[in-house]
Amino acid sequence: MATADIHVPGAAAHHEEHHEHEHSQSFVSKYIFSTDHKMIAKQFLITGIFWALIGGFLSILFRLQLGFPDMDLEWLRPLLGGWITPQGKLDPEFYLALVTMHGTIMVFFVLTAGLSGTFSNFLIPLQIGARDMASGFMNMLSYWLFFLSGIIMFISLFLSTGPAGGGWTIYPPLSALPQAISGSGAGMTLWLVAMVFFIASSLLGSINYIATVINMRTKGMSFTRLPLTIWAFFLTAVIGVLSFPVLFAAALLLVFDRSFGTSFYLSEIYIGGEALPNVGGSPVLFQHLFWFLGHPEVYIVLLPALGITSEVVATNSRKPIFGYRAMIGSMMGITVLSFVVWAHHMFVSGMNPFLGSIFMFLTLIIAVPSAVKVFNYLTTLWRGNIVFTPAxxxxxxxxxxxxxxxxxxxxxxxxxxxxxxxxxxxxxxxxxxxxxxxxxxxxxxxxxxxxxxxxxxxxxxxxxxxxxxxxxxxxxxxxxxxxxxxxxxxxxxxxxxxxxxxxxxxxxxxxxxxxxxxxxxxxxxxxxxxxxxxxxxxxxxxANPWRSNTLEWTTPIEPGHGNWPGEIPTVYRWPYDYSKPGAKEDFIAQDVPFSHTPESNLDIENEMMEWEKEEGVIAVNESK
Amino acid sequence: MIKIIIAIGVLLVLAIILAIFRVHKLVDVFRGTEKKYVTASNKVNAALFLVFLIVGGIAFFWYSIAEYDRYQIPIASKHGVVTDNLFWVTMWITGAAFLLCNILLFGFSFFYQHKKERSAYFYPDNGKLELLWSVIPAIVLAILVFTGWKAWSDVTSKAPDDAEVIEVMGYQFAWKTRYPGKSNKLGAHDYQLIDAGNPFGIDLKDKNSFDDFSPLEMHLPKGKPVLFKIRARDVLHSVFAPHFRLKMDAVPGMPTRFWFIPEKSTEDMRQETGNPDFDYEIACTEICGRGHFSMRLKVVVDEPEEYEKWKAAQQTWLAQNPEYLEKVPAELREMAKIAAGIQEDEQ
Structure with a gap:
């Protein structure tokens, strides 16, 4: 933990300096090219909400087709123009484009960037007790690359040949051949370019989250005292760093196949009245590469949500989360296993059936940590004193x-x-x-x-x-x-x-x-x-509307740049001391030392109290 | 004009909702509800969870039982019986877990709603419980994995040698089938040879290709193993025969296969379903472009004798397209004519 000791004061000094200049911040540096993690989080959030509306609206369009196949959609012509056929129906190729863009937008722009981008940025520094992210500039870059990616994807919606239409999984050869579907022309090109920027954005963000969580925790905030939200964001970032580059590789090879005549994914194709020269590629290769990201991606969107839920359920049940260590263990299990189950998306893709057996086995193992999480949530609710806030x-x-x-x-x-x-x-x-x-x-x-x-x-x-x-x-x-x-x-x-x-x-x-x-x-x-x-x-x-224990509620109501006006609070306990027997209130915040709560301390905590007195504070890593 | 009236109407409704919201807020401020940590709404929300559980549970059971015949489509293949059994075993086991967990979730939410006089039970950990509910799902899943693995190995095992071989080729946007004819061997193919008249790219240098035939609808013999040799010509497709519980992707450049035993003839199915127009169908389940939803191939399952009769009555592809005789090497041409059943006088 030597690194933590070196970095924390350095970072703190750096940001205190910023804090003094806060009032002189211009509109642009405060709201647009901001390096403050809270503002960047809000930028991700608003952008995510915008994309959620677009993605949701696209799904309404195709649900109209599926639920009311005989409906006259002429009234949508002002919006969709040529995509409404002369008979007043949705064009079948545009239908596929709608499905594709709905999936792409929801998975990547809303549930990856909108969820992880918002809450990792917002909560990591606030809950671990840091002034900001490890690199504010990288953080800003991460948002603006995401923004750029969004602009490109948005433009693709208005192309005359339509946006990408081969499904959000963009399996070649369909996505590689404009002859096969018009969306595989310029629409697919823009999709790939947008995703390259998105991947870069995601990687910058994830590296930053990892670095921040490892290096910038406040005094006393050991890994075993991190709120489960932070554990979730941390593991999500680890998954992202390891899997997104593979999607990048897959996309790059697809770009080569589309534009430079290579045959990574193409072989023995006869289309549009001619036999293509490509021989020797394998469409199944793409599926392996895609799902090597695609399956971990499921957990990239899910883990942050589970982390948030852990925090909210514990706070509002007024109980510690049940099985804190088991929760961390199951998230770690999910993180590792998420990398070895991808081919369960491909059981009938023509891959070797033996491989199918292996992946079936691994896939059903991953159900165990997921089940443990559910049981732990249920037990947390059991005998709680539940407050039904909207959260x-x-x-x-x-x-x-x-x-x-x-x-x-x-x-x-x-x-x-x-x-x-x-x-x-x-x-x-x-x-x-x-x-x-x-x-x-x-x-x-x-x-x-x-x-x-x-x-x-x-x-x-x-x-x-x-x-x-x-x-x-x-x-x-x-x-x-x-x-x-x-x-x-x-x-x-x-x-x-x-x-x-x-x-x-x-x-x-x-x-x-x-x-x-x-x-x-x-x-x-x-x-x-x-x-x-x-x-x-x-x-x-x-200051603390939900009567919660975590550090973010110790900041001023509207925290400025640097989060805490004075010193960063020291952490003395885990974040789930709710309804502790003997305690005056039904919650004890993380920055309350054991010496202040002799009435509710467990035996082991009384021992630590002695130590507190001797040391003044608890060492960063309690095991040392 | 009507549009303007509708627009004004919508605006009015919105204005009314907004007014109600404002009044409501003011009442809250007046009553001081806003400052309370737990409001009366807590009880309402808790009760709604219970209502949701009960109403949702009833709807789930009612629909699942009442509409069983609509969503459970009849099985017509041997392995389909096995996989469907497995499906329903899994359904019973996981259905129990589904009900139990949701009942606990909403039940706890209702019963442990906030009460002023009560405080929550400080219960951070229990190693034995954690172990218990890791091990039990693990055992149950191990059983499911094992049965699934066994079924999967059987389904994907090598086809019997006497299986009827049929080639199924997907292209935008239909299926084509090719039977090996009397030689019982499919002729070679090469995608470079594909043209308008030769959609399979049949290689006529191969003797086995002379008697191949390509009917418009697929016929299968009842009770005999059938091996589909599946390929695609342009993009990915996927052969899906719902009644046979059969699905396999068609991949350009990589032939795939699936073998099965049809157990019921079309006639049997017509009687079983009471639908005189029943037909087996093959659909595409891998997105393949504009016409993805229209790749229908009719499949007819015959009694074995009828099937042989039907087979014998089929004209070979070469006989249907005699102009391709030129592509047959000169020394094999006579042989091709005989194998293809081309009469001299037709020329």
Whole structure:
């Protein structure tokens, strides 16, 4: 921990200097090219909300097609122009582009950048007790590369040949050949360029998070005293650093195949009346490379949400999180295992069936740490004294989605069952619950919980309740029926099912799903109103509105550059001392020494109290 | 005009909602609810969780039971029975876990809602419990993995030697099938030889190709093993026959395969489902472009005798496209004519 001792004072001095100049900050350096982690977090958040609206809106467009196949969509012509056919229908290729962009936007721009970008940036320095990120400049660069990536992706939506349309997984040869689908022309080029910037942004962010967590924890903040949010962000960043470069490699080889005549993924193709010269490539190679990122990516979006939930559930149950060490252990287990399960997306891709057996085995192992997490959440609620803040509601919703969606993963991870279920609506239901909705609810929980710290004001709780109930019920009404449609074999990414006798049923359920989706999307407007209204007109908050233990609530209500005006508080205990027997209040903040709480100390803590007296403070690493 | 009225209406509704919101806020401030740590809403939210659990649970059971026949499509292959059994075993086990966990989640939320006089139970850890609920899921999953692995090994094992070999080729946006004919061997193919008349790229230098035939719909013999040799011509496709519980990607440049035993003829299925128009179908389940949703191939399962009759009645591809005889090497041309069943007088 010598490094910590060296770096912390250095960084602190550096930022104190900034603190003095705070008032002279120009608009540009405060709100635009800001290097303050809190402002960058807000930038990520607002951008993420913008993209969530776009991504959600695209899904409403294709749900119209699926739920109301006979509807005349002429009224969308002012918006979509030529993508509405002369018969007033959605163009089938544009339908695929909608599905593709919905997936890309939601997975990368909303749930990776919007979730991790916002809360890793906002919470890491505040909860570990640091003045800012290890590199404020890199942090700024990370946001602006993401912004640039977003601009490029946004432009691709307006191309005359349409945005990328080969699915968010962009499997070649479809994504490599403009002859195969018009979206694989300029739209795909822009997709790849945007993703290159996105990957760079993500890597800059992740490296920064890792460096900050390792080096800049305040005195006494050992790894075993980190809030679970920080553990989650830290492990997420580790996954990102190890997996995103592989996506970059995959994308680069695809660029080579598309533009420079190489044959990494192409072989023996006859298309558009001619045989292409490419021989020897393998489309399955791309799938391996893609899912080597793609599967860890699931945990990149999920772990931060679980971390936020751990914090919110413990705070609002007024109980310590059950099994703190088991929670860390299971997150570490998930982190490691997430790298060795990717081929379960490829059981029927034509890869060697023996490989399928191995990946089935590894995949079902990863269900164990996930189950442990669920049981620990349940036990945390057990005999709690639960306060239903909007954040708490969303966290409970997340746990429910994590259960419901996680369980269908046991079907899909079983290669024998996956034969029938692969690429059907069962898969769509599975990942929208366990990854999409769960992570989205984690993000919402985070926003409601830390809004007071971000803007110094409270969001309206009643509107929050309304938003939660409409969204929670709505999400189940949208995705639960998809299980039935999936068991019946309906393939995903279908513009229409009426060509098949086998899939001619269930229009009723599809209409139902579409209506539910529209209502759920509409109810997000309540959130939008609440968010922006409360930012300017919300009730002013108190210092610690949720009576929470973590360090961010020891800062001023609206922390300035450098977070703490004076010295950074020292940490004496873990973050989950809620409802400790004997304590005066039902929470004891992390910066309260044991010597101040003799009435509630456990035996081992009394020993540490003696030590506190001798040392003045506890060493950074308690094990030394 | 109507649009303007609608717009004004919408604005009015929004204004009313906003007014209600403002009034509501003022009432809250007046009552001091805003400053309270726990408000009356806590009870409402707790109760709603219980309502959600009960209503959701009833809806789940009702729909799953009432509509079983609609979502559980009939099985028509031997391995399909095995995988479907496994599916339902998994469903029962995980369904129990699903119900239990959700009941605990919403039940705890309701029963342990905030009460002023009570304080939460400080319970940070229990190693035995953690161990228990790591080991139990691990054992259950191990059982599921083992049964799944066994089924998977059987399904993906080598096809029996007497299997009927049928080539299925996906292209934008349809399927083509090719049967090996009397030689029981499919002729070689090369993608460079593909043209408008020769969609498979059949290599006519190979003797086995002379008697290959390519029907418009696929016929299969009931009760006999069938081996699909699957390939794609342009982009990825995926052969999906829902009733046979069969799915395998078609990959350009990398042939794949899937073998199975159809257990019910089309006629059997028509009787079982009570639908006189029932037909087996193959669909595409790998996104492949504009027409992805329309790659339908009709499949007919015949009784073995009928199947042989149907096979014997098929005209070979070469006989259908005699102009390709030129591509046959001169020394093999006579042999090709005989194998393809081309009569001299047709020329």
């Amino acid at each position: 708490m509601l969303f966290s409970i919703g997340l746990v429910s989605f994590f259960i419901s969606g996680g369980i269908t993963g046991i079907f899909l991870g079983n290669s024998a069952l996956d034969i029938q279920l692969h690429d059907t609506y069962f898969v769509v239901a599975h990942f929208h619950l366990v990854m999409g909705s769960a992570s989205f609810f984690g993000m919402m929980a985070g926003i409601y919980h830390w809004f007071p710290k971000m803007f110094g004001r409270m969001m309206d709780a009643k509107l929050g309740y309304l938003h939660f109930w409409l969204t929670f019920v709505g999400v189940y009404l949208v995705f639960f029926p998809m299980h039935y449609i999936g068991i019946a074999g309906f393939p995903r990414r279908y513009y229409s099912w009426t060509n098949f006798d086998a899939f001619s049923d269930f229009l009723d359920l599809n209409t139902f799903v579409s209506v539910a989706a529209i209502v759920t999307f509409g109810s997000q407007l309540i959130f939008l109103f609440n968010f922006f209204y409360s930012m300017f007109r919300g009730r002013r908050t108190v």
